[in-house]
Amino acid sequence: MSRLPACEACRKAKLACDHKQPVCTRCVNSKGICIYRTTPFKRKRTEQSHHSPEPSPSFGPRRNPYPNPGYLGSSSHAAIFKHITPDGDHSLSGHYAGHTTGAEVPNTQWDGDNHLVLQGAEALRNLLSTYSLPALKDLVIFWLARGANLALAEPFVAACTESVSQLFTTHDENWHLVYARRLLQNSACPLHIDSTSDIREFAAQFLDHNTRWETLGIFFAAVSRATIDVGLFPALYTTEEAQYALRKMSTKLSDFALEISLSLDCLNDLQLIVQYENFIVHSYVDGDQSYHSWRKLGDVISSTFALGYHENIQAKPGIPFFLMELRKTAFARIYSADKNIAIFLGRPPRMNKRFCHFQIPSCGPLSDSGTQPHSEDWDSDSRVGYRADTRWSALCASLKEEIWELLQDKHDAACAQKASAIQTRAEAQWEALPPQFRLETRLKHCPRAPFERDFLGSVRLNHLHVCFLLRLLLLNTPTEPDPVIVETAGQMLALVVEIILLRDQLTNSGTGLIWKVAYFGLPAAGILLLALLNPHHPPLNSTVTGLPRTKLLQDLSVFAAEVQIGTIVRPGDPNYALLSKATQTIQRFLDSVHAEPAPQLAPNRAPAPNTANSTSTPDPDPASGPSAVAATQGTSSEDWAALLNQDLWDFEAGFWQSLADHPSLLGLGCGSGSG
Template identity: 25%
Template sequence: MPSEARKRRNGQLQACESCRKAKVRCDHGDPICGRCVRRNLSCTYHPAPLTRPRGAKVIPSPPSSIPTATRSPTISFVSPVTPASETPTRTKSLFHKPPSAYGATRFSAIFSENQASFEPALLDVTEDEGSSTVPKVIKTGDRSAALMELAIDTLLNFPTLRVTEILTAGSPYVIDSWVSPTMIQNCLSQIWTQYGALLGGRRSRNSVAQMAIDIMRNTKSSIRTDNEDSDWQNWFGGPRLRWEMIGVVFTWAGFVIKHSQEWDPLFKLEEMKGMNRKSAAEVMNQCASNCLDLCDTDDAEVNDILVVLMKNRWKLQSIIVSDECDRLRIGTGMVVGAFITAGLHRLPHFTKITANSQYRTCLAASLYYLDKCESLFTGRPPLFSRDFCHCPLPLDLSEDDIFNGPDNLARAVAKLDANGWNTDGKIHPTTWLRALCLQLPIREGIVYFSLGVNVQFTKVDIDNLTTQLNDIVDSYPAHLQFATRSQNLSKTRDPCSSSAREFYIKSRLQLDVLQCHFLLQRLSVSRGFVSGQKLLDIAVQMMNVVLSLWLNRDELIHFSFAFDWVVVCYGIPCAGVLCVELLKTAKAHSASERPPLSFSKSDVIQSLTIFIAYLNWIRPSDGNAELCWRLKKVVKRIVDSVLDGTAESAAMPENVPPPPPSPPPPKEANEETTEVDFLSDLDPQLLGLDDLDWLNTIDWTQGDWLDMNQQSSL
């Protein structure tokens, strides 16, 4: 339209819609005014701006009754206007961020703290937050076209209705506070209700393009995280569906697929295209990564759901590849950065318990705990510090308690005991999370003593942490206490039973408790405060719990996805201690000396033999499969050397020639193609079965166990 025609009835030139809504002066530039160019806004001139009634909606989307083939994947579109009462808006601020999320050192702190005084001056320099209701046009261009193509390709891989129904049945076994089954089910229900015709059997690029346009529009708006109504979930689902939530659904699907068995009928469906559990999970992971790219716009905000997507994608990546992969460390740093940017590291003191506050509390406590676990696992400094964080404990509530309305939530909160535990004797995901978070002071102490620079500690310091850990475990409710006697699940053959689920959670919790004791003892032994007897005893207990999971693998089939992680995190450390002490005892026996520590050689050998079978059972599609197989070769050779009597030869007099080395054991069926022989890279003199002194280089009971130079020869 030529500029001469853009005149109001009073003869004045017409302002563009962005300037008119913001009530600022427009320079009437053609085709885009100068203000919109400077602020990168969509600039449109309405043909009759004052004839449309206030609050009326502009051109709606085509009805779902229109055949899919007639829908056009056009990129230029007009956004529907939502009533002001329903529009998620940002708080008007000169620098776009609320002052409560940042400290007094922030560059804009003076303006943020005195925002009320600047309100009259803000009108001409801040964008009217009502501009989100202004019709916007997405212009065709290289980036817009590329994003649209990426969006279409991503939605074409969205699981079908039949697949999502199958995956939903396995959702309860994803025990993770970051994956709420209720939120996922509600989101899927809304997706199939609103976009079922577009994602159905006749799915095509044209059909999903309209859905992509809606999601792109919604992603440009803000998510309200401060509202306390029961409609909180609808701010990022349903008609406000965003790429962040689509990505969370993709990661959820990846989790459930990776948790499935290879023989699951799911992989025989036509839409799975012959993929197995690992390749299908990789597709879900890539689609989640695409959703992250689609969220990366110039005006994007870091919100809670984006943090959930980033963390879930990082976790999905970790269960697809090995947990020792250094690339995962970079992803961890990005997740922590987004977590802090969203303000989850320092939650306010909630005056009212709501679904939103409970969910945010679970996210904050979970990532703070995972940061300490990651630090201990990799031997690297943590990314969070309690001096700058406030992550309160979540209440021990179930999914039904949290998301079934405020009245039901209030009744559930009233039934909790004085310490925040449920009184029904049930174990929820939050029950496990609360128990783990109570151990945080112990893990932080271990991290400080072990990774701190020039940190000095005494035996009293270690004993105090040990006493504190025992008090924490004693404070757990009765239904969380781990029975020290051998537990047997053979009477319960149903893998879906609650007893199998409770046995798994209590075993994992016990492993975390024993891991803290194990690391505390390693600190004491490394400084020479105590002998290694108690460390060995704890290692034997840890190995028994690790093996109990595998021995009950038929009943725990729905949790077998985590077995490779159990081996890597808990099994490898205690197996290392057992192997070293077994060799020391064998050498002492050959030299007619008293063994350094007291233990049953027969029991240890039997445990290590079962552990070898456990390692061999790890499936090729498990992320830590190669690491487990490499460990199996080491443990197997150590046990063979002890049983064959070749370990004693290291203690023979120098004038007695050692016996010839035994031939290597024949390879098993799966070793030829799947195992990686990392021993071939070592010095052959260190690998002779008649001389196993090289194991002293990995003896955790000697010297500084954090000195990586001690392992340089390995």
């Protein structure tokens, strides 16, 4: 009788193995990964190098010869041939609506990219040789206990964390290579789904002994995010340098997990989740202006189209309710990210509603049954959570896309009328929100949990941002802001400042503090500075906007101070250059205010742009003051306005550099800046 090998887990534990494959009984009960060596009884030659791997974890270079076509639309060959096939076979169409969410390729060895797998195995060995896996698990659990989570992978993060923590129980010389191959084999297995499947059956295909590279991708994305929100965790890091080192290593492993999965060419729901969360991690680690983050977002959008999730998901048969909701959540979050990043960077969006079926999920937790609401309907008992944030962000992003399109036709006679219609819809959207989602008072007066308070602030900021963009669209020039946009900007900045001051009492409900500061706070502060630098503009009169000038100056002072002292960003952080440039300019303005008596501030400023026919108050002392500085340096306010007006929506570093060149600020220096 031939001798049967024991699995690695039983062999290392010196326990009897019943040799069942692919998973023995002991591994089933322990929920561990079950690995059988390919040459279990072959002794390692004594002359073998200490670093050379055993034959068992070797990787073949074979690749999938049948590429996964993904979604094929109405203009493709599949749309024609599906009318020809007599049995109505839909396999050519590539719709992921059937019994699997991955391609079935018979008799093919799925080995992915050999080089990537080896790199991923080495990264895994390095990380787990440096950090304790139980400590990494504890970090994620602590982070989850604070109310935070990954927005799209939320239903699976805790289970993935538990599975990974039980996975690597024993380490020998080549453990990382053995596990890498088994993870790869699991990742190559299609995710089987039919109309009767539930969320537990779906998750079981990538947990415990079915753990895949995607499972690791979710776990290490959670580790990276936890290092951002948890400033001190003695079991893993007590200094900023150690905190950054763990973040870098876990992000790198999340990258490898994603790239290895994608190399198999079997795109599915789980890979899309990992792609999105990996993009979000890079937006934190690399910054929102990074090309790397921009490319990652493009990859996520490409996968969304390849999976066909831009189509009407409800119209596809055989999809269980929970998966339909999960796909809607993925579409809505990716759609929102596309619009917000496009506006932030001033670049064209890549997901156009004209080519997408706009769809958003319900508010409740992901479940196996429920009813599909109309896209914009809210239940009166809707609960605060990531899915509610997803719904609201997508609804606001839809309006932002329409505003962005109007910007391209700004000189159209119907532009103002269309903008008015969008404004009406924006107000109706706000009123349609459940009362418990609307922030009607100061954030500090809301007796809510940290996650809920952050959620209320984010909801209000998104609504104000839509109104802000509409008014910005209608301005002839940003150097002449009208009272309405000044009031909106004042409300935005006041809320951002309040969020900054309450940051230790808030939990990330979908967007981080830095994003709120850069995306909402900077444009608001920029418009307020432009209004305060224009002496002939009504917003200087507090009776026009209801915003006292002292309150605006106070909010600007706090905003600048918090950035300068390093409580929000530090030198070396991804968004430091943008925020420091902006706060230097704000500080120079504030210095100019405190350097002169308030009544002399307006007369000493240069005339407002485009007001050649108006009567301006002359300088009481032509030899001194900012006007004299501007004249000395040969800079006119008209030249400055023309330079600033090159890009209406550019509130990045270029805007702040131009604003710093305002004639009223040129002679003030930047010694008070954040350097």
